[in-house]
Amino acid sequence: MWVVVAILLYLAVFKEFEPLLLVPIAFGALLANLPTKNMTDTPPGEILSPVSGVVVAAYGEPGQSVQMPATPRQRPNHMTKLGEDGIEKVFDEENLLYGEGRQTLLYVIRGDESHSEGEPVSVQVPWLGSDETITVRGDDYLVWAEASGRMSQAFIKAGDAVTAGQPLARVFSDHNGGLFHYISLGIILEIFPPLIFLGVGALTDFGPLIANPRTLLLGAAAQFGVFATYLGAMASGFFTSSEAAAIGIIGGADGPTSIFLANALSPDLMAPIAVAAYSYMALVPVIQPPIMRALTTKSERQIRMKSLRKVGRLEKLIFALIVTIFCILVAPDASPLIGMLMLGNFLRECGVTQRLSKAAQNELINIVTIFLGASVGITMTGDRFLKAETLMILALGVVAFSIATASGIIMAKGMNLFSKSKINPLIGSAGVSAVPMAARVSQVEGQKADPSNYLLMHAMGPNVAGVIGTALAAGYFMAVFASSH
Amino acid sequence: MQTPAILASMPAHPELGENLQFILVGFVFVIIVLLILAGITQLVGLLFKQPAKPEKSAAKATPSTAASSPSKNEPAEVTEELDPALTAAIVAAAVHAVIGDQPHRILSIRPAQQSWAQEGRRQIFSSHTVR
Numbered sequence: 001m002w003v004v005v006a007i008l009l010y011l012a013v014f015k016e017f018e019p020l021l022l023v024p025i026a027f028g029a030l031l032a033n034l035p036t037k038n039m040t041d042t043p044p045g046e047i048l049s050p051v052s053g054v055v056v057a058a059y060g061e062p063g064q065s066v067q068m069p070a071t072p073r074q075r076p077n078h079m080t081k082l083g084e085d086g087i088e089k090v091f092d093e094e095n096l097l098y099g100e101g102r103q104t105l106l107y108v109i110r111g112d113e114s115h116s117e118g119e120p121v122s123v124q125v126p127w128l129g130s131d132e133t134i135t136v137r138g139d140d141y142l143v144w145a146e147a148s149g150r151m152s153q154a155f156i157k158a159g160d161a162v163t164a165g166q167p168l169a170r171v172f173s174d175h176n177g178g179l180f181h182y183i184s185l186g187i188i189l190e191i192f193p194p195l196i197f198l199g200v201g202a203l204t205d206f207g208p209l210i211a212n213p214r215t216l217l218l219g220a221a222a223q224f225g226v227f228a229t230y231l232g233a234m235a236s237g238f239f240t241s242s243e244a245a246a247i248g249i250i251g252g253a254d255g256p257t258s259i260f261l262a263n264a265l266s267p268d269l270m271a272p273i274a275v276a277a278y279s280y281m282a283l284v285p286v287i288q289p290p291i292m293r294a295l296t297t298k299s300e301r302q303i304r305m306k307s308l309r310k311v312g313r314l315e316k317l318i319f320a321l322i323v324t325i326f327c328i329l330v331a332p333d334a335s336p337l338i339g340m341l342m343l344g345n346f347l348r349e350c351g352v353t354q355r356l357s358k359a360a361q362n363e364l365i366n367i368v369t370i371f372l373g374a375s376v377g378i379t380m381t382g383d384r385f386l387k388a389e390t391l392m393i394l395a396l397g398v399v400a401f402s403i404a405t406a407s408g409i410i411m412a413k414g415m416n417l418f419s420k421s422k423i424n425p426l427i428g429s430a431g432v433s434a435v436p437m438a439a440r441v442s443q444v445e446g447q448k449a450d451p452s453n454y455l456l457m458h459a460m461g462p463n464v465a466g467v468i469g470t471a472l473a474a475g476y477f478m479a480v481f482a483s484s485h
Numbered sequence: 486m487q488t489p490a491i492l493a494s495m496p497a498h499p500e501l502g503e504n505l506q507f508i509l510v511g512f513v514f515v516i517i518v519l520l521i522l523a524g525i526t527q528l529v530g531l532l533f534k535q536p537a538k539p540e541k542s543a544a545k546a547t548p549s550t551a552a553s554s555p556s557k558n559e560p561a562e563v564t565e566e567l568d569p570a571l572t573a574a575i576v577a578a579a580v581h582a583v584i585g586d587q588p589h590r591i592l593s594i595r596p597a598q599q600s601w602a603q604e605g606r607r608q609i610f611s612s613h614t615v616r
Contacts, residue, residue, distance in 0.1 A: 213526035220519040227508035234504050240497040241504075315533045322525055330518050468522075469515055476511045480495050 001033040001382040008275070017282030021255065021373045025275060028377020029385075031180075040184075040378055042146035043177035047169045049162040050077065051111040051141050057127055057134045058158045058168075059106045066104045066145045066171050078141045084121045087136060091125035098128050107143035107156070107168055108136055149173030184375040187263055187270070192372040193256035194336040199365025200256075200467070201344025202357050204435065208460040210319050211308040214415065215427070215458075219465025221411030222431030225251030225404025226473045229396050238392050243269055245477040247393055250277045251400030252470030253284070253434040257337060259376065261474045265481050272390040274376040276397035281434045287398065288405050288429050288441050295409045296425045301449035303424040305458045316349040327472060333482065334475025341467065404432040408462060423458075430459040433466035 005026050012022035031039060044066075060066070079087050097103035105128065120138030127134045153170040156162060186192040209215060230248035233239045239247065246266040249258050250273060258277040262270040280287065293301075324342040328335045347357040412428030426446050430438040439459035446455040495507060576594050 210526055210530065213523040213530065216519045216523040216526070217516070220516045223515045224512055227512045231504060231508055234499070241495050241499055241507075242497070309534070312533060315529065318529055319526060322529070323522065326522060326525070327518070330514075465519065469519055472515050472518055473511065476514055480507070480511075 005030045018278050021278045024370050024373025025377040028374040029380035032378045032381045039178045040180045041178040042181050044147040044149035044171040044173045046167045049166045052163045053109050053111040055158050055160050056108040056110050060151050064151050067101050068145055068148045080139050084123050087123045095126055109141045145171045180378045183371050187375050192368050193260035194340040195368045196256040197337050198340040198344040199360050201341040202348045202360035204464055207311040208457045209464050210311045212461050215461030216465040218408050218428045218431040218462035219469040222404040222408040222466050223469045223473050224407035225400045228403045229400035233396055242481040247396055250397040251404045253281050253432040254470040257470050257474050271379040272393045276394050280397050280401050284434050284437045285441050287401050291405045292429050292445050300425050303422050304453055306421050320346045331472050331475030333478035334471045337471040405429045427459040431462040431466045433470050435463050439463040
């Protein structure tokens, strides 16, 4: 992992690839892979059942000590992906760690509904150093304490039925948890990504989009990359549908939305998804131009677009309110993102809250960026990150960006077939969000074809439309998967 | 209005047909929502563009400029902006009026901050004799 950290730091510091986020992420990853103390420790407390079902095995009586390693290590919370050998290996290792007093598995719970494909395997395994054996199944859930301590109360014993969220036991200790446990709550409780959106809204001028509303369609078209990547992730066979959705959103090129969705649908994959999203956003000037040139002719790249009209303050305020109301009505799950984005923009445009707008644009977004990046990085432990899934996510991320770029360009070309005032297809690529990097790439590529052509403000339209489109796609995913599993 | 409920129970490992339906519904959902938003924004934009029309028609009515003016489609506010050369001349005259014959050179012309309140306070303070 230290090599990965070194690569990320090199890209951030010397190549200046999204340094504002890659530096905190890389440093967090370094901390995650050192034997730190009081950094990520979780405070002990109530242990809740993750699922409704029956308790297959239970550890402990009140007064018994519970051990968990100070440095977090990857633990499976269920055994769906483990075969017979994998399950035996988990329990052998668990018995060994228990014998050494380093880790205590507390409960095995069998859910009422099976999430395995076909009949789950049944395996006879030893139970926590005793001569006793238990029969576990491939879709059983494993429950651990959050931290070392002493079991003060045990509410459940083997054979009892439990419902999801029901307290199983209480563990007490004098320790209160580490720094990053509390900082990371900003991600777990889905606070940081909407706060970043507040700052993004305060920084963004929606004027170009309001002046030329049809560019909203370019932002919408670019979202095809999100859905195509979902299909690719499903086809790989590595991921469940909710994990594939979290990976697909990388194609939206919107870091906070990627983190927001990954935390909601697939927390285990959040670190590789965040790293892929931000790395590829930094690589937009490398990934996009070849696709832009391949899909356009020189004469198309030389198209000059009509100057944008000036948009007044009142029109911008009305736009902010319309987007807020309309998007939240159709995609309520995206409310935290859309609501905060438009609140930030309203603060910027209303002209009477300059102090608040400046705070959102500078202090708030900067502070949250540090915490967000470091919190993502601290989840990048070697055993969690160095897996085939990570490589697959990185590969799918490139595919997502490429398809999103191509979709925006093709949509612009399609619109030119029916429109009198032509659109330069180069601005279609800016529909991938990545504000304002993607718009700058459109400008640079446009000037290569015609040095006196200025596409930047035109490209800002699809660019900010992409932000709204990605938030809507995320809202759609959350609406579907939140009710599924 | 709510997000489509067509796929309310998406399994962890859906069939290809379910996946295709899922992405089709999702993509069409995003397109339609943003299309409607574009339409609403366009309509609101029309309301804001309309007041400029009488000025445009008035400009067209002027016989000397209607036929030859290259900027007949430009918004009215463009014509109200000062010519940069004229701005430079006005600023140069103002500087000369204040500084007089002392040698000076205007390097840049930028809009001043709108700190009228601060300027007012400065004038009030400077009007008092400090003992």
